[in-house]
Amino acid sequence: MKHFDVAIIGAGIAGASIASEIGAHRSVLLLEAEDHPGYHATGRSAAFWTESYGGPLVQPLTTASRDFLESPPPEFSSTGFLGPRGAINIARSDQPDLADQFLADFADNGLAMERWSWTQTAALIPELKPVWTQAVYEPDCCDIDVAALHAAYLRDARRKAVDLVCRAPVSQIRKSDGHWELVASGETYRATVLVNAAGAWADKVARLAGVKPVGIQPLIRNMVQIETDPPSTRDRPLVVGLDGSFYFKPEAGGSYWLSPHDEIPAEPGDVAPDELSVAMAIDRFEKVLDVRVMRVSRKWAGLRSFAPDRLPVIGYDIASPDFFWFAGQGGFGIQTAPATAKLARSLLLNQPMDECLRTIDTSLYAASRFS
Structure with a gap:
């Protein structure tokens, strides 16, 4: 049974982005239930980036994502992901x-x-x-190349040795000796931290893990x-x-x-x-x-x-401190992906906030608000 520092459930834009952000720092398993990542939500997006979408409390995350989307690091992508629209x-x-x-x-x-x-x-x-x-x-409204962005996150995660396993719906989650054991398609995986990036299935994953749902x-x-x-x-x-x-x-x-x-x-x-x-x-x-x-x-x-308040849920569960929520991104998960993934990385790795997040009240998105 291979042990990972972090197991992420869901390889849509949420799971792929957080895997990319932490893959160089931790051993990471990325589990995807479908044949291909991004089947249910990411791959069906209307593909636009506009700062007002999601309301004033989501807007800071969208704005903070712009620089990355326009001019990503060259090792991540040779081209940006935004095109002019209005x-x-x-x-x-x-x-x-x-x-x-x-x-x-x-x-x-x-x-x-x-x-x-x-x-x-x-x-x-x-x-x-x-x-x-x-x-x-x-x-400032732009088109966003969703497929290219998602593919770039997955490619970057692979470059950082993240293990992506598709056709692996999680059927059982249990605690053993202080670690998570996940059963997916007949295989058992072991991890220290579990990241719930399962989108529409986020509350179902929480229940499997014995964690109280937040109402996704x-x-x-x-x-x-x-x-x-x-x-x-x-x-x-x-x-x-x-x-x-x-x-x-x-x-x-x-x-x-x-x-x-x-x-x-x-x-x-x-x-x-x-x-x-x-x-x-x-x-x-x-x-x-x-x-x-x-x-x-x-x-x-x-x-x-x-989530009930229509804001992202990002952070450790207050009653289960090795269970990390990365869910509730609504229809704005793609346009906010760079900022939310950097926020998740800082919380998961206990690192200082990225420069793009310094002026944002990130407590608005904390999973602990549902405690």
């Missing part, structure tokens, strides 16, 4: 307070935001219907790709409803990716797109742009998982 957050004329509230929510965070008129917005999006008179423009709720987000007449233009911005009812962005080839911004409670598992949600996404899209939807070319659904 975002326009819009509301109807009968929702006059939403834009003001949005600006007020981020007034103290130093974000680049501009209040736009309908004329300004329509100059960038000519098909915009005139009822959408309220707008806030975020010039899996939610389904539906996405659909459509083709329109006229077709989309690739260089246009992400469009987000300030009432939280939709977002869409143009993609290569003249199509749009859109979502009704839904969150349907679910059990952890392989989720399929919901036809009603797909229809709802298209209906809301047609209320925003004066275009004709020609066909649906693709539809999919992914899981996101939130």
Whole structure:
């Protein structure tokens, strides 16, 4: 039975990033239940990076991740992971307070935001219907190459001798002689510290380990790709409803990716797109742009998982000090991955905080808040 300093359950963006951060300092086992890492959430992302997404308390982690995503260390990646996009957050004329509230929510965070008129917005999006008179423009919004970032974290973890084992769902976790023993696909592994990076399965992993769950709720987000007449233009911005009812962005080839911004409670598992949600996404899209939807070319659904307060859960469990939570990253886990992984490394290895975290109140994300 091989012994590791740290065993990480889950090889999505959470598990891969933390393995990369600590792999040079500890012996690390990375267990993944599926054939390939990132199947349920990471690989189904809408793939944008915008500082306002997730709210004012998540924003510091997103902002702290930007430098790494734009200019990663050369040994990590020869290229960055962000591309220019821009975002326009819009509301109807009968929702006059939403834009003001949005600006007020981020007034103290130093974000680049501009209040736009309908004329300004329509100059960038000519098909915009005139009822959408309220707008806030975020010039710093970017596309993020999710697949490349995830692959880079996995590659860096391998370079640091992390053992990745796929097709290894954990069926049993027990304590023996002060260490964790994990049974996965008939094999038994032993570790000093257990990291719970299991995403939608985080509470299930906690129960297996005899640790009190914190209330991680899996939610389904539906996405659909459509083709329109006229077709989309690739260089246009992400469009987000300030009432939280939709977002869409143009993609290569003249199509749009859109979502009704839904969150349907679910059990952890392989989720399929919901036809009603797909229809709802298209209906809301047609209320925003004066275009004709020609066909649906693709539809999919992914899981996101939130703690009760919708903030990440990062740190040792207060009742089980060798059980480390790295969960609850919701829909912002990819855009915050560099900062959250560096925070986890500092806690796991008892190291000083990384420079990018020095001004952040990291206690907001501590697992001990659920004690």
